[in-house]
Amino acid sequence: MIKLTRKLEFSAAHFYHNPKFSAEENRRIFGKCNNPHGHGHNYVLEVTVAGEPDPETGMILDLNELKEILEREVMVRFDHRHLNRDVPELADKIPTCEEIAAVLWRILESRIDPKIRDGRLDHIRLYESPDLFVDCARNGR
Amino acid sequence: MIKLTRKLEFSAAHFYHNPKFSAEENRRIFGKCNNPHGHGHNYVLEVTVAGEPDPETGMILDLNELKEILEREVMVRFDHRHLNRDVPELADKIPTCEEIAAVLWRILESRIDPKIRDGRLDHIRLYESPDLFVDCARNGR
Amino acid sequence: MIKLTRKLEFSAAHFYHNPKFSAEENRRIFGKCNNPHGHGHNYVLEVTVAGEPDPETGMILDLNELKEILEREVMVRFDHRHLNRDVPELADKIPTCEEIAAVLWRILESRIDPKIRDGRLDHIRLYESPDLFVDCARNGR
Amino acid sequence: MIKLTRKLEFSAAHFYHNPKFSAEENRRIFGKCNNPHGHGHNYVLEVTVAGEPDPETGMILDLNELKEILEREVMVRFDHRHLNRDVPELADKIPTCEEIAAVLWRILESRIDPKIRDGRLDHIRLYESPDLFVDCARNGR
Amino acid sequence: MIKLTRKLEFSAAHFYHNPKFSAEENRRIFGKCNNPHGHGHNYVLEVTVAGEPDPETGMILDLNELKEILEREVMVRFDHRHLNRDVPELADKIPTCEEIAAVLWRILESRIDPKIRDGRLDHIRLYESPDLFVDCARNGR
Amino acid sequence: MIKLTRKLEFSAAHFYHNPKFSAEENRRIFGKCNNPHGHGHNYVLEVTVAGEPDPETGMILDLNELKEILEREVMVRFDHRHLNRDVPELADKIPTCEEIAAVLWRILESRIDPKIRDGRLDHIRLYESPDLFVDCARNGR
Numbered sequence: 001m002i003k004l005t006r007k008l009e010f011s012a013a014h015f016y017h018n019p020k021f022s023a024e025e026n027r028r029i030f031g032k033c034n035n036p037h038g039h040g041h042n043y044v045l046e047v048t049v050a051g052e053p054d055p056e057t058g059m060i061l062d063l064n065e066l067k068e069i070l071e072r073e074v075m076v077r078f079d080h081r082h083l084n085r086d087v088p089e090l091a092d093k094i095p096t097c098e099e100i101a102a103v104l105w106r107i108l109e110s111r112i113d114p115k116i117r118d119g120r121l122d123h124i125r126l127y128e129s130p131d132l133f134v135d136c137a138r139n140g141r
Numbered sequence: 142m143i144k145l146t147r148k149l150e151f152s153a154a155h156f157y158h159n160p161k162f163s164a165e166e167n168r169r170i171f172g173k174c175n176n177p178h179g180h181g182h183n184y185v186l187e188v189t190v191a192g193e194p195d196p197e198t199g200m201i202l203d204l205n206e207l208k209e210i211l212e213r214e215v216m217v218r219f220d221h222r223h224l225n226r227d228v229p230e231l232a233d234k235i236p237t238c239e240e241i242a243a244v245l246w247r248i249l250e251s252r253i254d255p256k257i258r259d260g261r262l263d264h265i266r267l268y269e270s271p272d273l274f275v276d277c278a279r280n281g282r
Numbered sequence: 283m284i285k286l287t288r289k290l291e292f293s294a295a296h297f298y299h300n301p302k303f304s305a306e307e308n309r310r311i312f313g314k315c316n317n318p319h320g321h322g323h324n325y326v327l328e329v330t331v332a333g334e335p336d337p338e339t340g341m342i343l344d345l346n347e348l349k350e351i352l353e354r355e356v357m358v359r360f361d362h363r364h365l366n367r368d369v370p371e372l373a374d375k376i377p378t379c380e381e382i383a384a385v386l387w388r389i390l391e392s393r394i395d396p397k398i399r400d401g402r403l404d405h406i407r408l409y410e411s412p413d414l415f416v417d418c419a420r421n422g423r
Numbered sequence: 424m425i426k427l428t429r430k431l432e433f434s435a436a437h438f439y440h441n442p443k444f445s446a447e448e449n450r451r452i453f454g455k456c457n458n459p460h461g462h463g464h465n466y467v468l469e470v471t472v473a474g475e476p477d478p479e480t481g482m483i484l485d486l487n488e489l490k491e492i493l494e495r496e497v498m499v500r501f502d503h504r505h506l507n508r509d510v511p512e513l514a515d516k517i518p519t520c521e522e523i524a525a526v527l528w529r530i531l532e533s534r535i536d537p538k539i540r541d542g543r544l545d546h547i548r549l550y551e552s553p554d555l556f557v558d559c560a561r562n563g564r
Numbered sequence: 565m566i567k568l569t570r571k572l573e574f575s576a577a578h579f580y581h582n583p584k585f586s587a588e589e590n591r592r593i594f595g596k597c598n599n600p601h602g603h604g605h606n607y608v609l610e611v612t613v614a615g616e617p618d619p620e621t622g623m624i625l626d627l628n629e630l631k632e633i634l635e636r637e638v639m640v641r642f643d644h645r646h647l648n649r650d651v652p653e654l655a656d657k658i659p660t661c662e663e664i665a666a667v668l669w670r671i672l673e674s675r676i677d678p679k680i681r682d683g684r685l686d687h688i689r690l691y692e693s694p695d696l697f698v699d700c701a702r703n704g705r
Numbered sequence: 706m707i708k709l710t711r712k713l714e715f716s717a718a719h720f721y722h723n724p725k726f727s728a729e730e731n732r733r734i735f736g737k738c739n740n741p742h743g744h745g746h747n748y749v750l751e752v753t754v755a756g757e758p759d760p761e762t763g764m765i766l767d768l769n770e771l772k773e774i775l776e777r778e779v780m781v782r783f784d785h786r787h788l789n790r791d792v793p794e795l796a797d798k799i800p801t802c803e804e805i806a807a808v809l810w811r812i813l814e815s816r817i818d819p820k821i822r823d824g825r826l827d828h829i830r831l832y833e834s835p836d837l838f839v840d841c842a843r844n845g846r
Contacts, residue, residue: 002521003558009270013154013181013223018620029621031628037223040154040181042270048558053525056441057452058517063555064454082154082178094622098566102617129150129183132627135567135612143803144840159338170339172346189840194807197723198734199799204837205736235340239284243335273345276285276330291552295436295463295505300761311762313769319505322436322463324552364436364460376763380707384758411432411465414768417708417753425662426699471699476666479582480593481658486696487595573834577718577745577787601787604718604745606834646718646742693714693747 003122004060005048008070010079013040014095030094038082044127045074045104049112051119061116069111074104097134101126105136144263145201146189149211151220154181155236171235179223185268186215186245190253192260202257210252215245238275242267246277285404286342287330290352292361295322296377312376320364326409327356327386331394333401343398351393356386379416383408387418426545427483428471431493433502436463437518453517461505467550468497468527472535474542484539492534497527520557524549528559567686568624569612572634574643577604578659594658602646608691609638609668613676615683625680633675638668661698665690669700708827709765710753713775715784718745719800735799743787749832750779750809754817756824766821774816779809802839806831810841 015038016030026034033039047070051060081087083095089103105124112121123137156179157171167175174180188211192201222228224236230244246265253262264278297320298312308316315321329352333342363369365377371385387406394403405419438461439453449457456462470493474483504510506518512526528547535544546560579602580594590598597603611634615624645651647659653667669688676685687701720743721735731739738744752775756765786792788800794808810829817826828842 002525004521005556005558007554011180011182011270013179016622020620029626032221035221035223035227037226038154038179038181039152039221039223040179041152042181042183053519053521056443056517058439058519058522060521062452080173080176080180082176082180085178086176094620096617096622098568098617098624099622102566129152131571133569135569143807145803146838146840148836157340161338170344194801194803197725197799199721199801199804201803203734235338237335237340239286239335239342240340243284272289274287276287293462293464293552295461298763302761311767314503317503317505317509319508320436320461320463321434321503321505322461322465323434324463324465362455362458362462364458364462367460368458376761378758378763380709380758380765381763384707411434413712415710417710425666427662428697428699430695476660476662479584479658481580481660481663483662485593575744575746575834577743596785599785599787599791601790602718602743602745603716603785603787604743604747605716606745606747644737644740644744646740646744649742650740693716 001050001119002053002060003048003050005046006063006066006070007044007046008074009042009044010075011040011042012078012081012083013038014083015039016094016096018094038084041128043078043100044133046125046127047108047112048122048124049116049119050122051116054117060119061112065115066112069108069115073107073111078104097126097128097132101134101136109138142191142260143194143201144189144191146187147204147207147211148185148187149215150183150185151216152181152183153219153222153224154179155224156180157235157237159235179225182269184219184241185274187266187268188249188253189263189265190257190260191263192257195258201260202253206256207253210249210256214248214252219245238267238269238273242275242277250279283332283401284335284342285330285332287328288345288348288352289326289328290356291324291326292357293322293324294360294363294365295320296365297321298376298378300376320366323410325360325382326415328407328409329390329394330404330406331398331401332404333398336399342401343394347397348394351390351397355389355393360386379408379410379414383416383418391420424473424542425476425483426471426473428469429486429489429493430467430469431497432465432467433498434463434465435501435504435506436461437506438462439517439519441517461507464551466501466523467556469548469550470531470535471545471547472539472542473545474539477540483542484535488538489535492531492538496530496534501527520549520551520555524557524559532561565614565683566617566624567612567614569610570627570630570634571608571610572638573606573608574639575604575606576642576645576647577602578647579603580658580660582658602648605692607642607664608697610689610691611672611676612686612688613680613683614686615680618681624683625676629679630676633672633679637671637675642668661690661692661696665698665700673702706755706824707758707765708753708755710751711768711771711775712749712751713779714747714749715780716745716747717783717786717788718743719788720744721799721801723799743789746833748783748805749838751830751832752813752817753827753829754821754824755827756821759822765824766817770820771817774813774820778812778816782812783809802831802833802837806839806841814843 016033017026053060083090093099109121125135127133157174158167194201224231234240250262266276268274298315299308335342365372375381391403407417409415439456440449476483506513516522532544548558550556580597581590617624647654657663673685689699691697721738722731758765788795798804814826830840832838
């Protein structure tokens, strides 16, 4: 089995605030991320599929089909968006890198798996910055 | 003469909207950047000073002094901020990479020049993303 | 004056062979680059314009206009091409990084300069690999 | 068990064409990659071995021995080559990143495993560009 | 299960010399690394924890707690240090990337595991240079 | 005029200590860099030549000749060395990035200029880390 990874980038704003916490707790726990006007990042997403290359095309999946899924499900919904305000799946969560990656995993798994003959989405990696990233994989590998 | 460059990173949100334009013009001219909730970037700033190394220390300027200036003037004011709402110098501008760099240049020039014996701030480079960056220099070089 | 740089990537094949040289001279001078089947690179091109930001948009030039020029003049003509065989401007040259950059400069200067109010193409940088790159600038700066 | 990875780069040309497909099908399926003159990439290969460090040298394997294998098996055979025309193992395949990685895996496994005491080749990663890469591992991990 | 990785950098000197070997053997086996005055690297360390995000904070672990551990256990002990002379755990070892990573794993495992509710240190990666790195993981995965 | 840049990397150790200063002054001014056992870096050097491409080869200078100079003058003398102890030109200096770059400039200028027809060494850039670098150029440009 072989794995293929495509990388893409999107820019988004977010901030951290839990209404269950007091103002003071929010500041202590979330620090600068609690600024209510928000701040932002160039997120980098790596999407990895696993499968067997089709001997007629040499490809695990058609990269154009993957590109269309990523455009429709990631770029349109997350790029140049405010994650707290524009992404319904994150509306009631703290949009940490962990939570964004979990949402992206659920969206992509259902869209990509049907497109791969003898394969499936294997894992995703989401960079919030060059120094901080999160991995989500099937069965927690 | 020798030039020394220190690189740092800050995360900020912004959006583009000119109240003189109609809603339709704002969308046409600024595209996805017009989303009023904002989006964001990991900005990377390179600050370059030019001068002669002090023969006793081998240094153009004390890197700890430079670090303090960059912490106080860049990190405190721009990092984890919303550029339209939290940075007064940008309140009445479109916070493009060009305008942010011009504001940073004016702030840093007045702070750094007095700290360099036989030298001065030479230029700055501001990356909005790995694929887009702006340079500001003394006398437009 | 402020400078704005946009980076893009294209993939191309090439090889080095001067018909004036003997087979032995071609091998000695061009080494592995003389392989007549060709080899290739992911070229990275940085295009830098200089000008004054328009106070109404904060921009030196409309990035969508720049993107269209780069798509039409660089991507369509150089991406996924064999530089010796598919690019007429290079047909009678050795397509080194130096010569490719000189051709790109001449193409882009005539297309970009009319699009910038109070500005112009300032320089370009072409990476053949992360370890080798060429700069072309107006007046050899 | 500890894993050690060495990264190297080679430049090669390729194109995609399946003689079983019509000209129209080749263009539709392979797009710009179907250009018969070829195009190219700076491929980056990561080779990972797993084992126990020798307590006398602190090393899983002698890096000079690994370098010799990579020079002889990768650089001499793939660098500055046209993958369709110069690499026999790929002559009857579509030289996608998936297929090239599979060929490299088979070559390297047989050469590297005998050189590692208490260890073996663990996996390889092949980047076709910074945005697209393939992983091959023992038993599909 | 989700994994979170934080990257940090430290600068250190080292050299390779085994007193059991003759001077000639040391030179042959360790090459340029045997220079007794030492040489050095910018090491990059990636520390990966695995766990479940706390639904109230969206976080696997408090990044400030992680930062404190990394400051105290990595930066204070390894940054701007000579690994052979300043790090007791490496005093009687050849400080290869493999051995340094094994030492870092043992230090970090005992410090990080108690800080993660429903989680633990998963693996670390240590880059000696962009072209050479080592991975250590629980159970050799 | 066109500029060509070749990048290379070397690993070296150094520390900062001025015998004219007291122990306390050395610690205050040089901080962690004053550790007498030394620490180290992966230095990255960019060497830029300016000239006109030879129409018969498309090249400003023969890259093999440049490689030989860089091997002999940079790699042999600086790679896997302790800059304070192994490099005579730095023996009585504080080996900051500024001073190392100045030494490299003087060495390379005299070696490279005679090799370029209609050209010369234009500037060098030396990275001590990804976040700190120095530029040296002819006439301080």
